[in-house]
Amino acid sequence: MVDEMRRREFLKMGLTITGVFAGGTVLSVVSQFDKVFASSKDYRERYPYKPHYSMVIHQDLCIGCELCVKACAKTNHVPEYGYRTAVLERHVEDAIGQKREFVPMLCMQCNDPPCVRACTVKATYKDKKTGIVMMNYDKCIGCKICMEVCPYNARYYNEEKHAIDKCNFCFDTRLTKGKKIPACVAACPTGARIFGDLSDPEDKVFKIVHQIKQPVWVVLPEEDTKPNVFYTKGVLL
Amino acid sequence: MGHELYKESADGQINPLSGRKSFYILAGLSILLVCVASIFGADALIKGRMHVYGLTRDIPLGLLIATYIFFVVTSTGLCIVASIGDVFGVKEYMPIATRTVFMSIVMILSGFFVIFFDLENPFRMAIYNIISPNFTSNIWWMGTLYVLYTFFMIFELIFLLLYWHRLAKMAGLAAVLCGIGAHSNLGAIFGMSHCRQFWYGPYMPIYFIASAIMLGCAALIFFTYIAYRLANEPMEGPMESAMRAIGKLTALMICILMFFTIWKIITGLVGGEPKRVAILAMLKGPYAINFWIFEVLAGMVLPLVILLKFGFKNMKTLFYASLSMIIGIFFMRYDLVVIGHIVPVLYELHVREFSGLLSYTPSLHEIMISAGGFGIAFILFLIGEKFFKGHKFYIQ
Numbered sequence: 001m002v003d004e005m006r007r008r009e010f011l012k013m014g015l016t017i018t019g020v021f022a023g024g025t026v027l028s029v030v031s032q033f034d035k036v037f038a039s040s041k042d043y044r045e046r047y048p049y050k051p052h053y054s055m056v057i058h059q060d061l062c063i064g065c066e067l068c069v070k071a072c073a074k075t076n077h078v079p080e081y082g083y084r085t086a087v088l089e090r091h092v093e094d095a096i097g098q099k100r101e102f103v104p105m106l107c108m109q110c111n112d113p114p115c116v117r118a119c120t121v122k123a124t125y126k127d128k129k130t131g132i133v134m135m136n137y138d139k140c141i142g143c144k145i146c147m148e149v150c151p152y153n154a155r156y157y158n159e160e161k162h163a164i165d166k167c168n169f170c171f172d173t174r175l176t177k178g179k180k181i182p183a184c185v186a187a188c189p190t191g192a193r194i195f196g197d198l199s200d201p202e203d204k205v206f207k208i209v210h211q212i213k214q215p216v217w218v219v220l221p222e223e224d225t226k227p228n229v230f231y232t233k234g235v236l237l
Numbered sequence: 238m239g240h241e242l243y244k245e246s247a248d249g250q251i252n253p254l255s256g257r258k259s260f261y262i263l264a265g266l267s268i269l270l271v272c273v274a275s276i277f278g279a280d281a282l283i284k285g286r287m288h289v290y291g292l293t294r295d296i297p298l299g300l301l302i303a304t305y306i307f308f309v310v311t312s313t314g315l316c317i318v319a320s321i322g323d324v325f326g327v328k329e330y331m332p333i334a335t336r337t338v339f340m341s342i343v344m345i346l347s348g349f350f351v352i353f354f355d356l357e358n359p360f361r362m363a364i365y366n367i368i369s370p371n372f373t374s375n376i377w378w379m380g381t382l383y384v385l386y387t388f389f390m391i392f393e394l395i396f397l398l399l400y401w402h403r404l405a406k407m408a409g410l411a412a413v414l415c416g417i418g419a420h421s422n423l424g425a426i427f428g429m430s431h432c433r434q435f436w437y438g439p440y441m442p443i444y445f446i447a448s449a450i451m452l453g454c455a456a457l458i459f460f461t462y463i464a465y466r467l468a469n470e471p472m473e474g475p476m477e478s479a480m481r482a483i484g485k486l487t488a489l490m491i492c493i494l495m496f497f498t499i500w501k502i503i504t505g506l507v508g509g510e511p512k513r514v515a516i517l518a519m520l521k522g523p524y525a526i527n528f529w530i531f532e533v534l535a536g537m538v539l540p541l542v543i544l545l546k547f548g549f550k551n552m553k554t555l556f557y558a559s560l561s562m563i564i565g566i567f568f569m570r571y572d573l574v575v576i577g578h579i580v581p582v583l584y585e586l587h588v589r590e591f592s593g594l595l596s597y598t599p600s601l602h603e604i605m606i607s608a609g610g611f612g613i614a615f616i617l618f619l620i621g622e623k624f625f626k627g628h629k630f631y632i633q
């Protein structure tokens with residue numbers, strides 16, 4: 001009986017690792033722990049941001065209400081034809097029980113961002129203090145190469161700003177104006193988005209990312225961009 | 238000897254193009270195309286490009302980039318072909334020298350015209366390319382090297398016209414090095430896009446250079462034939478000999494490109510799912526006609542058959558082969574850009590929003606601006622023929 005239960009647990013874990021229930025993108029769980037462990041010593045030396053802004057998305061808390069999308073658009077003046085954050089929907093027909101889940105997406109604020117490498121004139125750059133991938137709208141030449149190389153489809157061209165626009169964790173519209181969290185996090189009715197500081201051991205985000213009991217993963221790990229947006233499921237820690 | 242030839246040509250009494258009706262009809266049509274394209278371009282500038290082009294967040298590059306690539310591919314190819322005679326001293330290629338160099342400049346200018354309307358803020362590029370360069374950016378290298386390349390090509394042309402061979406050789410060498418650097422960086426823009434499996438890898442920069450030589454040969458045959466037809470003059474012996482040599486090089490390059498294409502398909506079919514989906518869309522999906530009819534048949538098989546069946550002596554068949562190749566290669570560039578986008582980057586996330594292939598249809602603005610690029614190429618070609626009196630500087 002015990003063996004059977006262990007076998008089931010093992011199989012369940014296997015399915016989670018191979019991504020059947022998480023969308024084929026699971027990175028985490030012990031075997032690949034180093035890759036997702038965002039603040040190992042080497043990692044902290046290489047990416048010494050303070051505060052190291054980061055987000056954990058508790059995927060199974062997302063109900064697809066899109067209040068986050070609306071709050072983001074209102075706060076950051078996102079036009080109708082664009083978006084900085086989106087809530088995607090996955091439908092798994094063969095799944096037992098729940099067949100539908102939501103995948104909130106936004107700029108992953110990668111530590112090795114392909115957009116920053118590719119930008120012709122350094123209009124997009126990694127902020128040295130916070131680690132946020134920022135835009136200098138006045139510099140953008142509109143070549144759209146950053147849209148091309150972004151694996152997360154996180155960018156769009158804003159005709160009103162005459163530049164590429166993207167999520168910056170509401171840095172200019174909230175974080176520098178006394179607010180502690182981005183608009184999408186504040187608007188989420190279920191707390192599916194958790195915002196925090198990856199350099200602070202007392203921060204909730206830090207604690208979620210630095211544990212091995214519950215799977216934590218990043219989207220499209222094969223891109224090796226070292227995202228600062230993590231995903232998790234299961235019982236809240 | 239060469240200097241005498243130049244004088245002879247410069248002092249020539251007859252301008253073969255003066256007064257010919259076909260010349261002025263072609264010139265008038267080209268100017269009309271450029272004017273119409275400029276109106277559409279200005280409209281895009283006012284309304285906002287993303288509003289009037291068929292581009293989307295998921296497919297941010299389309300026909301204009303494909304046309305730009307087509308022009309710079311042609312320019313780079315012409316520069317490489319010109320260097321065979323000018324830089325590496327193969328005398329058989331010398332009669333084509335000035336027309337090739339001139340057309341290379343024309344093609345890069347046509348490319349600049351098209352890319353001007355694709356870039357959202359082209360004037361900012363002129364400023365920030367200098368004061369805020371990003372040395373890890375392929376576009377920065379491509380843009381910078383293409384500007385240098387244009388200057389070197391202009392100097393090469395001037396030196397060739399002055400019969401200052403040593404300087405022409407140095408400028409030609411600098412131009413070909415900049416051209417290859419710029420063009421391989423253009424390939425690398427696609428090749429280094431890790432999230433687009435259809436493009437990713439070292440194949441693109443190499444493929445871009447190989448196809449540039451092929452298209453350079455085709456463009457040279459095409460424009461030389463038209464030049465002689467417009468002037469209604471028989472082709473001189475050395476020029477015919479040069480055309481034959483170019484024809485043989487063209488056949489070789491077609492074979493190389495066929496080899497490249499076959500292996501791209503074979504490796505793509507055993508790659509990751511997004512790449513396989515893109516390859517299948519090309520082989521038997523929405524882009525099958527583009528691929529089989531235009532890329533394969535018109536771009537490679539038909540011209541190769543024409544060249545091998547009719548030999549390299551018949552200028553008319555050489556021209557038809559080159560025309561077929563030019564059409565085919567234009568589709569190659571278009572398909573390369575568009576098919577690279579049709580599989581969404583989030584395809585493997587298996588979400589409803591990105592579960593199928595994306596589609597792209599060029600808008601009228603994009604089509605007209607692209608056509609304007611061809612207008613620029615033709616009108617400058619005609620002006621060149623008239624101004625340089627048929628480029629007869631190195632015929633003997």
